Amino acid sequence: MKFTYLIIILITIQSCNNAQKSDVETLESTTQLEEEASSTKEVNKIELQQKGDYSRLFAKDSNCKLSLDEVATIFALSSGQIKTNIEEMSPCRFNITYRDGGEGYFAITVSALPNKSVQKEIENKLSNSYQKDFIKKSDTGDHYIFKHPNQGYLLLLNPNYDNVxxxxxxxxxxxxxxxxxxxxxxxxxxxxxxYLIAKYQD
Known part of the structure; x- marks a missing residue:
């Protein structure tokens, strides 16, 4: 009878050990998965420390964000080489005559886009294997600037504001x-x- 009890005790101990081992393995596996998920989340996480209030920058109104003189300064040209071209569809467009006689144009527009869509747009570009090479932080570190690879424009995005x-x-x-x-x-x-970020930083 004692031998039988001894066998039962040994089996019980072994079962407990197996159960504890299984629990430990499950815990380790769960921890590993959580760490991997956290690591993945960290890669795609938008981490920008805001340096000011940029409500005026992203406001969609009829006012042009830059004056003719400011555009001339940016392009290192005289005001006479730049002509403001006001159009209904593009109220902030400038026709430019470069020093070599060539002509071009420069325009700033604010497009309506809900805040959540702006955040999604940033996340998509950061995680896309191709587009991530064309997006970077601003000099202030609180905006993202995306360069279209072949259409000659930049997008200024801030995850805290509507519009682009x-x-x-x-x-x-x-x-x-x-x-x-x-x-x-x-x-x-x-x-x-x-320049726009610095100008409209409140």
């Missing part, structure tokens, strides 16, 4: 521009984005 600011720094047709000229115009576009 579009900066068109050249036309889509650029067959008559050299690579150096294209790079200069692109730099003007980025300069404009950071």
């Amino acid at each position: 600011v579009k900066i068109q720094y050249r036309t889509m047709l650029v067959s008559d521009l050299t690579q150096t000229q294209l790079e200069i115009l692109e730099q003007r576009g980025y300069h404009t984005a950071n």
